[in-house]
Amino acid sequence: MILDPILISIKVALTATIFTLIIGILLARLFTKYNFRGKDLLEVFIILPMAIPPSITGYALLVLIGRRGLIGKAIYEAFGISIVFTWVAASLAAAVVSLPLMYQSCKSALLNVDHTYENAARTLGADEKRVFWKVTLPLALPGIISGIALSFSRALGEFGATLMVAGNIPGKTGTIPLAIYFAVESGDTATANILVIVVLSFSFTLIYGLNRWLKNGQNT
Amino acid sequence: MIHVDIYKKLKYYDLNITFEMNNEVLVILGPSGSGKTTVLDCISGIKSPDEGYIRINDSIVFDSYNKVDSPVRNRNIGYVFQEYALFPHMTVKGNILFGVKSKGITDTGYCESLMKMLGIKHLEARYPSQISGGEKQRVALARAMAVKPDLLLLDEPFSSLDNETKQKIYNEFIEFKNIWEISIILITHQAEEAELLGDRFIQIKEGAQVCSFL
Numbered sequence: 001m002i003l004d005p006i007l008i009s010i011k012v013a014l015t016a017t018i019f020t021l022i023i024g025i026l027l028a029r030l031f032t033k034y035n036f037r038g039k040d041l042l043e044v045f046i047i048l049p050m051a052i053p054p055s056i057t058g059y060a061l062l063v064l065i066g067r068r069g070l071i072g073k074a075i076y077e078a079f080g081i082s083i084v085f086t087w088v089a090a091s092l093a094a095a096v097v098s099l100p101l102m103y104q105s106c107k108s109a110l111l112n113v114d115h116t117y118e119n120a121a122r123t124l125g126a127d128e129k130r131v132f133w134k135v136t137l138p139l140a141l142p143g144i145i146s147g148i149a150l151s152f153s154r155a156l157g158e159f160g161a162t163l164m165v166a167g168n169i170p171g172k173t174g175t176i177p178l179a180i181y182f183a184v185e186s187g188d189t190a191t192a193n194i195l196v197i198v199v200l201s202f203s204f205t206l207i208y209g210l211n212r213w214l215k216n217g218q219n220t
Numbered sequence: 221m222i223h224v225d226i227y228k229k230l231k232y233y234d235l236n237i238t239f240e241m242n243n244e245v246l247v248i249l250g251p252s253g254s255g256k257t258t259v260l261d262c263i264s265g266i267k268s269p270d271e272g273y274i275r276i277n278d279s280i281v282f283d284s285y286n287k288v289d290s291p292v293r294n295r296n297i298g299y300v301f302q303e304y305a306l307f308p309h310m311t312v313k314g315n316i317l318f319g320v321k322s323k324g325i326t327d328t329g330y331c332e333s334l335m336k337m338l339g340i341k342h343l344e345a346r347y348p349s350q351i352s353g354g355e356k357q358r359v360a361l362a363r364a365m366a367v368k369p370d371l372l373l374l375d376e377p378f379s380s381l382d383n384e385t386k387q388k389i390y391n392e393f394i395e396f397k398n399i400w401e402i403s404i405i406l407i408t409h410q411a412e413e414a415e416l417l418g419d420r421f422i423q424i425k426e427g428a429q430v431c432s433f434l
Contacts, residue, residue, distance in 0.1 A: 105238075117305055117307060119264075120307070121298065121322070122266070123293075123298070124294055124318050124320075124367055125291060125293045125323040126318070130322055134318070135307060138309045139308070
């Protein structure tokens with residue numbers, strides 16, 4: 001059914017985006033506010049999936065979460081669950097490859113917040129938690145929303161790492177990029193064309209809407 | 221009573237300033253880059269002096285000898301920043317109530333009367349981008365005063381106003397300082413402004429107190 005890859009892709013991309021949003025903001029906050037040993041090295045690990053072929057990311061994930069993998073084996077022995085070849089594995093792959101985009105967007109958004117506003121909040125008696133939630137985060141919001149759009153688009157288009165850890169099980173792990181690839185391979189260009197139009201329309205609307213929103217925000 | 225005696229090593233010179241004041245307007249006068257804002261940042265706790273002692277009424281907020289350095293939020297200081305630093309995503313009312321909510325005060329009656337007193341009540345639903353420079357200045361003053369501070373710091377608050385607005389605000393300032401009866405430190409690089417608004421004066425140049433009329 002043509003609707004299956006669309007629904008799976010939305011589920012996978014949404015899950016990955018929510019995950020990367022939380023982790024991305026936490027990491028960006030950690031890296032912009034604190035100095036600690038191994039900071040530069042850890043940052044390289046976060047950004048690395050953006051610079052290496054997705055198949056390598058997929059292979060690394062397979063080593064980690066495969067049934068005989070470091071984490072996968074422990075999960076299987078404890079709960080009898082295997083993550084690989086499920087939509088969860090597809091979400092994880094999408095999250096890992098889109099995290100660098102989310103992290104970079106959140107980091108530059110937080111760095112761009114004028115510290116005078118944060119200091120003004122402190123002089124008004126706000127503790128660090130209140131400064132972050134009421135001042136820093138709202139002022140960084142446009143950058144964070146750009147990060148959400150970029151990460152969601154990247155998660156939606158993820159192919160290589162997803163194929164490695166989740167395969168292409170129709171109705172289960174078959175996302176839009178995988179469905180397009182296998183439709184073209186089997187000569188089903190009608191399905192491929194429809195899916196391509198869906199992805200292009202969605203991505204176009206998302207980016208156009210975001211640009212409009214950011215432009216309106218700058219004008220007010 | 222406010223007691224400040226601080227030393228801080230800066231990039232191009234050392235900042236060294238000492239004064240005492242009590243419910244009056246102390247003007248710190250000096251050219252741009254002379255360390256005026258750093259003095260206010262040290263008093264408010266945004267920056268820490270290398271050595272020295274700062275007492276605000278009964279509380280010692282900084283004492284390098286006894287390793288006391290109270291966080292900014294505990295110093296009960298009102299600070300009007302040079303460009304006002306009004307939160308752009310909050311309305312005028314949201315800005316003024318921010319400190320009150322931070323301190324867990326539920327009675328907002330004082331904020332309401334402050335807004336009426338400063339003539340900004342009708343602006344409460346507007347955002348900072350929707351009000352004029354003079355109005356921003358009043359909102360920043362109301363926001364700083366809303367927490368009933370022990371000390372009010374004003375960092376060149378009139379520098380971005382046109383001459384007509386400035387004259388009006390000067391008169392209001394003189395009126396309010398008599399009503400509020402708190403210690404105010406005003407920073408400016410304009411001698412006429414200092415003379416008009418100040419009770420006592422300190423002139424600094426490259427971090428050093430070159431002249432005091434205390």
